[in-house]
Amino acid sequence: GNSVTQMEGPVTLSEEAFLTINCTYTATGYPSLFWYVQYPGEGLQLLLKATKADDKGSNKGFEATYRKETTSFHLEKGSVQVSDSAVYFCALLGSARQLTFGSGTQLTVLP
Amino acid sequence: GAGVSQSPSNKVTEKGKDVELRCDPISGHTALYWYRQSLGQGLEFLIYFQGNSAPDKSGLPSDRFSAERTGGSVSTLTIQRTQQEDSAVYLCASSLGGGASSYEQYFGPGTRLTVT
Numbered sequence: 001g002n003s004v005t006q007m008e009g010p011v012t013l014s015e016e017a018f019l020t021i022n023c024t025y026t027a028t029g030y031p032s033l034f035w036y037v038q039y040p041g042e043g044l045q046l047l048l049k050a051t052k053a054d055d056k057g058s059n060k061g062f063e064a065t066y067r068k069e070t071t072s073f074h075l076e077k078g079s080v081q082v083s084d085s086a087v088y089f090c091a092l093l094g095s096a097r098q099l100t101f102g103s104g105t106q107l108t109v110l111p
Numbered sequence: 112g113a114g115v116s117q118s119p120s121n122k123v124t125e126k127g128k129d130v131e132l133r134c135d136p137i138s139g140h141t142a143l144y145w146y147r148q149s150l151g152q153g154l155e156f157l158i159y160f161q162g163n164s165a166p167d168k169s170g171l172p173s174d175r176f177s178a179e180r181t182g183g184s185v186s187t188l189t190i191q192r193t194q195q196e197d198s199a200v201y202l203c204a205s206s207l208g209g210g211a212s213s214y215e216q217y218f219g220p221g222t223r224l225t226v227t
Contacts, residue, residue, distance in 0.1 A: 036218075044202065044218040089154065096167065098144065099204075099216060101154035 002027045006090045006102030013080055013109050021075040021105045023064075023090035031092040033057075033066050033073040034099070038087045047075075047088070080109045113137065115219035117203050123225045124193055132188045132222045136205030143186050144206075144216060145178060149199035157201075160186065161208070193226045200224070 007022040025033065035047040035057070048057030053068035062077045073090060090102040116135045124130050136143050145157040156170040160180040171177070175193075180186040190197055200223050204216040 034215075043220040044204075046215050046217070049215065091154075093216075096159075096169075097142070097161070098156040098159055098167070098170065099146070099154075100156070103153045 002031065002092055002094050002096075002100040004090050004092055004100055004102040007105050009087075009104070010106040010108060013107070015082055015109055015111050016079045017109075019075070019077040019080045019084075019107070021088055021090075021107070023073045023075065023102060025071050025073065025090075025092050027071075027092055027094050027100075029095055031094045033064070034091045034093065035062070035064055035073070035075050036089040036091060036101075038089065038104075040086070044089070080107075082109045082111050085109045115203055115205050115217055117201075117219040117222050119222060120220065121223045121225075123227060126195060126226055127192055129189065129191045130193055130224065132190075132201050132224070134186045134188070134203030134205075134219060136184065136186070136203070137217055139207070140205035140217075141183065141208050142206045142214070142216075143180055144204040145186070145188050146202045146204065147199045148202055148221070152199075154202075157188070190224075193224075195226050198224055198226045 003026045005024050032051045034049045036044045037047045048059040050057040050066035056065045064075045087104045089104045091099045118133045141162045143160045148154050158178045159167040175191045178188045200221040202221045203219045206214040206216045
């Protein structure tokens with residue numbers, strides 16, 4: 001079946017540091033890939049997506065590239081802010097139309 | 112426009128009681144999903160409705176769990192004879208359709224269920 005493996009947290013960075021959260025997946029066929037974010041006390045929000053190999057999703061300074069050869073979809077941001085503190089979930093959508101999520105990575109950005 | 116809404120936001124119940132959780136999807140969205148978020152299991156798929164098709168119930172953890180979607184809109188998730196391990200945040204999501212892999216799922220704020 002489908003699965004998503006995500007970098008274990010928590011991750012603590014200083015403001016303006018570079019962020020990478022690793023995500024790899026196992027799936028049959030050609031899934032779509034997503035990053036969702038959950039800010040404290042709020043619901044899940046879609047951050048970015050990519051629907052085919054070599055696509056790059058981007059939003060709010062975050063980027064992730066769909067790498068089929070390494071089955072990866074790593075999340076990056078060049079300069080994090082305190083307001084980026086949240087839990088980040090990598091997810092895939094396969095042919096069954098249900099999202100399969102990674103375990104989540106807690107990010108804390110210190111001023 | 113209005114997003115996905117869920118009620119109640121919090122529910123505390125005694126072990127053995129039945130509970131009903133409600134989801135109102137975004138207007139015009141034909142696909143509706145239920146997920147569960149718990150400390151031990153992370154985010155898990157429960158059930159998926161697409162239009163008038165038979166739902167995909169493959170994620171329901173036991174026969175104590177059931178869900179309905181009336182009129183292609185509002186959905187109710189029912190848990191019978193609740194157990195402590197049912198304590199979790201129950202999330203509902205909707206999307207324009209299930210047929211395209213690019214359709215984004217929009218999540219509601221969730222219902223936090225605590226079984227005492």
